[in-house]
Amino acid sequence: MTRPRVKICCISSVEEAKIAIDHGAAALGLVGHMPSGPGVIGDELIYQIAQTVPPPIATFLLTSETKPQDIIAHYQKVQTTTIQIVDALEQREYQMLRDELPHVKLVQVIHVIDEGSVREAVEVSRFVDAILLDSGNPNLAIKELGGTGRTHNWALSKEIRKAIAIPLFLAGGLNKDNVRQAIETVEPFGLDLCSSVRTDGRLDPQKLGAFFAAMG
Numbered sequence: 001m002t003r004p005r006v007k008i009c010c011i012s013s014v015e016e017a018k019i020a021i022d023h024g025a026a027a028l029g030l031v032g033h034m035p036s037g038p039g040v041i042g043d044e045l046i047y048q049i050a051q052t053v054p055p056p057i058a059t060f061l062l063t064s065e066t067k068p069q070d071i072i073a074h075y076q077k078v079q080t081t082t083i084q085i086v087d088a089l090e091q092r093e094y095q096m097l098r099d100e101l102p103h104v105k106l107v108q109v110i111h112v113i114d115e116g117s118v119r120e121a122v123e124v125s126r127f128v129d130a131i132l133l134d135s136g137n138p139n140l141a142i143k144e145l146g147g148t149g150r151t152h153n154w155a156l157s158k159e160i161r162k163a164i165a166i167p168l169f170l171a172g173g174l175n176k177d178n179v180r181q182a183i184e185t186v187e188p189f190g191l192d193l194c195s196s197v198r199t200d201g202r203l204d205p206q207k208l209g210a211f212f213a214a215m216g
């Protein structure tokens with residue numbers, strides 16, 4: 001089994017970016033405006049952090065925009081390597097994003113709720129570079145689009161991984177105590193985490209080290 005790549009999300013400063021990279025992160029998540037969640041930072045700061053990150057480390061802009069033109073406008077302020085769309089696109093207009101931003105990778109988040117999530121992931125996988133499975137709930141009055149600290153049904157995640165032909169990131173409540181089981185169950189291309197490696201909202205080098213050690 002190949003060791004998954006790790007994306008550390010909710011990065012909130014240049015120092016946190018450096019800590020995550022030094023511990024082995026292959027990608028960093030930079031959270032733009034969201035209806036809820038602990039990891040949001042301003043677009044100017046996202047731009048500043050992204051500028052300091054060397055290749056081949058990827059920088060993901062997390063956007064809650066759902067119209068292609070708004071996603072493009074958000075991206076243009078921050079210039080990351082990748083856009084992570086955390087809500088469903090209103091129309092499946094990925095082609096407009098491809099045409100306008102041909103050099104940018106697209107990752108679509110699917111919040112794993114039920115068998116409908118499997119169908120959604122399979123359909124969307126035709127248009128993007130990777131799928132990221134998370135534990136939010138876009139159906140709430142105040143949408144929950146990530147950073148929940150909760151796991152979801154990994155049997156569905158495994159079903160999705162087997163059904164799609166593009167890389168899959170697993171997110172949602174991953175920590176040092178469940179990461180081995182997550183890897184063995186889902187066999188994802190990548191892992192994504194936020195809450196479990198933080199103390200009082202700050203990235204905690206000790207927790208980060210323990211997470212990477214627990215991956216094996």
Ligand SMILES: O=C(O)c1ccccc1NCC(=O)[C@H](O)[C@H](O)COP(=O)(O)O
Nearest residue numbers: 009037038039145146147149173194195
């Ligand atoms: O952290 C946030 O504020 C957030 C809000 C809305 C969408 C995503 C958000 N966080 C980024 C992530 O993608 C998390 O890494 C992912 O949801 C896993 O978080 P966790 O369960 O806390 O490990």
